[in-house]
Amino acid sequence: MILKCVIIDDEPLAVKVIENHISQIKELQTVAIFNNAIDSLEYLRNNKPDLLFLDVNMPIIDGFSFLESLDDKPLVIITSAHAEHAAKGFDQEVLDYLVKPISLPRFIKAVNKAMSKAKDHSKMDPSHDHIFVKVDKKKMKKVYLDDIILIESLKDYIKIVTTKDNHIVHKTLSAFTDELSNDKFIRIHRSYTVSIDKIDVLEGNSVEIRGKRYVIGRSYLEDVKSRILD
Incomplete structure (x- = not known):
């Protein structure tokens, strides 16, 4: 935690x-x-x-x-x-x-x-298992943390990729990552925060998630390895 x-x-x-x-x-x-x-x-x-x-x-x-x-x-x-x-x-x-x-x-x-x-x-506190995200001007949607695979930065927006669907949200990756439970998620790159549970393979400077490889940024590598290998 x-x-x-x-x-x-x-x-x-x-x-x-x-x-x-x-x-x-x-x-x-x-x-x-x-x-x-x-x-x-x-x-x-x-x-x-x-x-x-x-x-x-x-x-x-x-x-x-x-x-x-x-x-x-x-x-x-x-x-x-x-x-x-x-x-x-x-x-x-x-x-x-x-x-x-x-x-x-x-x-x-x-x-x-x-x-x-x-x-x-x-x-x-059961509320720790989900967050609400604003998907449009009038709509908030509940997203369960266990369903989130990764979050991708799109400049001033992010794409939340889940096991069910994707959501585009007007928020920076840094701000959204701060809202998440930090024992479940980790920033691996300036463009990606990922669910630790969804990482299938850690090899060198990359992780594999659901068959796709993601490069770990140099400044994040030490933290990623220590969190996953501990």
């Missing part, structure tokens, strides 16, 4: 530390960074990250007030230079409270809590 992470923090050094810690844990992926909470609202409305690293003392709105404004909260880990706010954080049911500077061992301990919680949630 890969957890998609969002960082909200107005301190560049703190962001760099958190981002570096995330990069050292293969089960985590940074999908967005914001230096204040207000700028993250639109992203959080349109996307569903798994884990939010949230600072407390920020301009415009503080982290706790921001949390109270969210209807659909991801898992939240508070990051703050002030230990005295911890009790308030746990009152708001945050997963953990990390005091800056954040050491890697302490970070890993918090992430382990998130991984455990996310696994329990995915077992209970």
Whole structure:
């Protein structure tokens, strides 16, 4: 399971530390960074990250007030230079409270809590087995993740190839890949994201899916091999 992470923090050094810690844990992926909470609202409305690293003392709105404004909260880990706010954080049911500077061992301990919680949630939440895609101006269609073979980039559009039919959607491949369950899909090329379960053969710098070969981009090769061979 890969957890998609969002960082909200107005301190560049703190962001760099958190981002570096995330990069050292293969089960985590940074999908967005914001230096204040207000700028993250639109992203959080349109996307569903798994884990939010949230600072407390920020301009415009503080982290706790921001949390109270969210209807659909991801898992939240508070990051703050002030230990005295911890009790308030746990009152708001945050997963953990990390005091800056954040050491890697302490970070890993918090992430382990998130991984455990996310696994329990995915077992209970049947909505994780499908997504809705906008196939025209007035129509949304349910697509089951297990039916998706691959997604192909067509500039500002994508083609979702499934076992039943294909769908052309006005969205970039990067944006759509971020919405998918990252333990089921992997980006293999700037033009393709594929279902790991649908890969029949991995050979050299290519994969075979249903009798057709797809080249793995050079920058994606190491990640593809580690994900498939682990």
